[in-house]
Amino acid sequence: MRPVILDVDPGVDDALAILMALHSPELEVLGLTTVCGNVPLEQTTENALKVLELAGRTDVPVCMGAARPLAREPVHAYEVHGPKGLGEAQLPEPEAVPAGDAVDFLIEGIEARIGEVIVVATGPLTNLALAEARSPGILSQSRRLVIMGGVLHEPGNISPQTEFNFHADPHAARQVVNSGANIALVPLEAARQLWLEQDLLRWHLAGREDPIARFCAASTQTVMAFETQLYGRRGMHLHDPLAVGLSIFPQLCEIQPLWIDVEPEGELTSGQLVVDRRPFVRDDHLVGNQVKCALKINVPGFLEVFLDRLLQ
Numbered sequence: 355m356r357p358v359i360l361d362v363d364p365g366v367d368d369a370l371a372i373l374m375a376l377h378s379p380e381l382e383v384l385g386l387t388t389v390c391g392n393v394p395l396e397q398t399t400e401n402a403l404k405v406l407e408l409a410g411r412t413d414v415p416v417c418m419g420a421a422r423p424l425a426r427e428p429v430h431a432y433e434v435h436g437p438k439g440l441g442e443a444q445l446p447e448p449e450a451v452p453a454g455d456a457v458d459f460l461i462e463g464i465e466a467r468i469g470e471v472i473v474v475a476t477g478p479l480t481n482l483a484l485a486e487a488r489s490p491g492i493l494s495q496s497r498r499l500v501i502m503g504g505v506l507h508e509p510g511n512i513s514p515q516t517e518f519n520f521h522a523d524p525h526a527a528r529q530v531v532n533s534g535a536n537i538a539l540v541p542l543e544a545a546r547q548l549w550l551e552q553d554l555l556r557w558h559l560a561g562r563e564d565p566i567a568r569f570c571a572a573s574t575q576t577v578m579a580f581e582t583q584l585y586g587r588r589g590m591h592l593h594d595p596l597a598v599g600l601s602i603f604p605q606l607c608e609i610q611p612l613w614i615d616v617e618p619e620g621e622l623t624s625g626q627l628v629v630d631r632r633p634f635v636r637d638d639h640l641v642g643n644q645v646k647c648a649l650k651i652n653v654p655g656f657l658e659v660f661l662d663r664l665l666q
């Protein structure tokens with residue numbers, strides 16, 4: 355089993371990713387660290403606790419992280435995830451409480467198993483940047499970071515040129531990208547290949563009245579309504595489950611090494627990925643850091659694994 359820490363901002367797709375990870379025998383979920391993102395920190399933390407109780411996994415600790423980005427004002431995505439961040443789902447108030455500080459948990463978790471821990475980051479990267487600042491080199495002592503974030507050349511989803519997680523905390527994204535850690539990046543170009551048709555989900559949920567099936571039906575309604583309005587098709591993209599899937603089945607994605615950096619400033623560009631593809635420049639002169647970028651996804655293969663694990 356691979357030890358993983360999920361750094362999350364639930365968020366509907368984060369919640370689906372958490373359930374997928376918990377239902378995957380290949381992963382040992384050491385804990386969840388929560389961050390301000392889709393909704394404020396208090397809410398992402400409450401949602402993480404609720405999802406763990408839904409899954410019967412209150413043995414997994416939730417540690418609270420950053421209540422705001424390193425420098426920018428918080429931005430949220432209520433229009434996508436709903437006012438409470440889990441769409442139309444109504445889960446009971448959690449009995450468990452947060453177990454501690456996210457940055458401490460990340461540092462101690464990685465230090466306890468040098469070279470073994472995979473950190474799957476599906477929200478703004480504030481917690482990871484704070485961990486690196488507090489313990490320089492700690493991110494490079496993880497096995498790897500699997501990061502959902504950034505957009506290479508397609509239109510952004512929060513501004514013309516930026517993706518939400520990198521836009522929300524561009525300074526953190528830049529610090530993590532340049533930390534020297536082993537990074538697998540899941541940009542919007544990859545996530546947008548992974549479309550879950552509403553009819554397919556409904557087919558898998560048909561006849562099921564269990565709490566997880568009811569949660570999947572209710573939580574995805576808001577996101578699907580939002581994306582249907584955008585794309586004219588009833589369904590949703592599976593950004594964060596793809597990051598979890600990549601940590602289990604890297605063979606489901608074709609990977610390309612890219613040299614990237616993140617623009618932290620600019621009214622229109624803050625959070626933009628900068629990809630250095632100059633063929634005539636030596637690697638050590640390229641900007642930023644080399645990451646393994648997921649480009650082409652085996653969509654049917656991933657959907658099969660996702661639905662099997664989510665709804666086992």
Ligand code: RIB
Pocket residue numbers: 363365366367368391392476477478502511517518519593594
């Ligand atoms: O841009 C999509 C990403 O931003 C996803 O992780 C979603 O949950 C939001 O955090």
Ligand code: CA
Pocket residue numbers: 362363364365367368391392476477594
């Ligand atoms: Ca997320």
